[in-house]
Amino acid sequence: MIQTTPVQVMDGADVRRAISRIAHEISERHHGAENLVLIGIHTRGVPIAEGIARAISEFEDVHVPVGELDVGFYRDDLDQRPTTRLGRTLLPVDVTNEIVVLVDDVLYTGRTIRAALDAISDLGRPAAVELAVLVDRGHRQLPIRADYVGKNLPTSLQERVTVRVEAMDQEQGVWIERPQP
Amino acid sequence: MADLDRAGIEELLDLADHFTEVLERDIPKVPALRGATVATLFFETSTRTRLSFEKAAKALSADVLNFNPSGSSLSKGESLKDTVLTVQAMGVDVMVVRHQAVGAPARVASWVDCPVINAGDGAHQHPTQALLDALTLRRRFGKLDGLRIAIVGDIRNSRVARSNIDAFTALGAGVTLVAPPTLLPLEVDSYPVATSTDLDSILGELDVLYLLRVQLERGSGPVLPSLPEYVARFGLDRRRFGLLDKDAVVMHPGPMNRGIEIATDVADDPRALITEQVGNGVAARMAVMFRLLSGRGQP
Numbered sequence: 001m002i003q004t005t006p007v008q009v010m011d012g013a014d015v016r017r018a019i020s021r022i023a024h025e026i027s028e029r030h031h032g033a034e035n036l037v038l039i040g041i042h043t044r045g046v047p048i049a050e051g052i053a054r055a056i057s058e059f060e061d062v063h064v065p066v067g068e069l070d071v072g073f074y075r076d077d078l079d080q081r082p083t084t085r086l087g088r089t090l091l092p093v094d095v096t097n098e099i100v101v102l103v104d105d106v107l108y109t110g111r112t113i114r115a116a117l118d119a120i121s122d123l124g125r126p127a128a129v130e131l132a133v134l135v136d137r138g139h140r141q142l143p144i145r146a147d148y149v150g151k152n153l154p155t156s157l158q159e160r161v162t163v164r165v166e167a168m169d170q171e172q173g174v175w176i177e178r179p180q181p
Numbered sequence: 182m183a184d185l186d187r188a189g190i191e192e193l194l195d196l197a198d199h200f201t202e203v204l205e206r207d208i209p210k211v212p213a214l215r216g217a218t219v220a221t222l223f224f225e226t227s228t229r230t231r232l233s234f235e236k237a238a239k240a241l242s243a244d245v246l247n248f249n250p251s252g253s254s255l256s257k258g259e260s261l262k263d264t265v266l267t268v269q270a271m272g273v274d275v276m277v278v279r280h281q282a283v284g285a286p287a288r289v290a291s292w293v294d295c296p297v298i299n300a301g302d303g304a305h306q307h308p309t310q311a312l313l314d315a316l317t318l319r320r321r322f323g324k325l326d327g328l329r330i331a332i333v334g335d336i337r338n339s340r341v342a343r344s345n346i347d348a349f350t351a352l353g354a355g356v357t358l359v360a361p362p363t364l365l366p367l368e369v370d371s372y373p374v375a376t377s378t379d380l381d382s383i384l385g386e387l388d389v390l391y392l393l394r395v396q397l398e399r400g401s402g403p404v405l406p407s408l409p410e411y412v413a414r415f416g417l418d419r420r421r422f423g424l425l426d427k428d429a430v431v432m433h434p435g436p437m438n439r440g441i442e443i444a445t446d447v448a449d450d451p452r453a454l455i456t457e458q459v460g461n462g463v464a465a466r467m468a469v470m471f472r473l474l475s476g477r478g479q480p
Contacts (some may be wrong), residue, residue: 123206
């Protein structure tokens, strides 16, 4: 049993500020928020996407639709890992010709995003797909990068990154667990 | 079906719910079982169940091998065991077996290394039918707890009835079997159900009227008083349909004998969920295959 001590690297306010900045970056890049659809990847990507949409609506006079995506059926390791609990997939609008911003909590190997891209292409043909993540911890195994990053967090492969959000966990922040020697 | 407890059934129904969403998409397909091979071995004829399994496998991106006993080596005298071992040797990840003999799928499972799905064995069990029926009811009513369900018809010869009694009661519904005494199973006292021979007297109390097919080929014939008498006492016509509660629904596993167990205009009523059952059948079978095959390559 490896002993770990979680160290908090973002507190609740830091997460709120990061979400707010991402919201501004999205609307800045697109000169507003028309034709945008945010799609949160289960589980923590969904409340983060909702947070970004709420932040955008505070300074743009636009309601940005938020969808949910579970990539469980698109994972490339399904034959190695049996199914776990799945979330629902629900898109409020047709994504064809819209600008989709995928939202996830942690960007790591990139395999979840690869699966999400496959899922999106089965659901429609967006004009563009972008990626927003709260934390980028590195160690990509695929040529994938995020367009909007809350915090770049250099980690080692042995470390664990945990994100908790108010809407789901009654506390909010980002923790990193380092294995103790 | 009896091997699954409530939690096991609900896990499959939750999965099937996800697959109903997949099946509504423009591209109703996910790559979950890419590279897996599903063999369907139907030693007893079936159209809908075989097509339903085939569609389910393809919607999961699995490859499908269909075995058809007529024109196969079975007609040249090959034994069931040699046939399934041959199919296994070709490399399959799951076998779907229907057979007229009770217990045949379980027997096949003892011979082969891969999982075997029972797609109906004689008058014994038809578990994926029970799953799709439970799914249909859960999607309609939210849950099965407290639902009052009557299963009407040839219970004795019905594998659908046996599997559905297990599933419905495990999920908290109350089940009444309605049939002439000759069509009730001999072991009915051991089932957790009520029985009745008078359909009219209970119609008003039901949430679900589940009609079985009169299976003349499986021996309903000799024990029936007469077909016209059966229709008069147990057939669902417009009058009886009117005695049902306004929120009650009618189900039938198909294939229907219109004019016998169900009148044709009733079968086409929106409160008859028969086509929904067929659609949910694909999702339920996707759930079973996905559950059996995800994680198949684990060391």
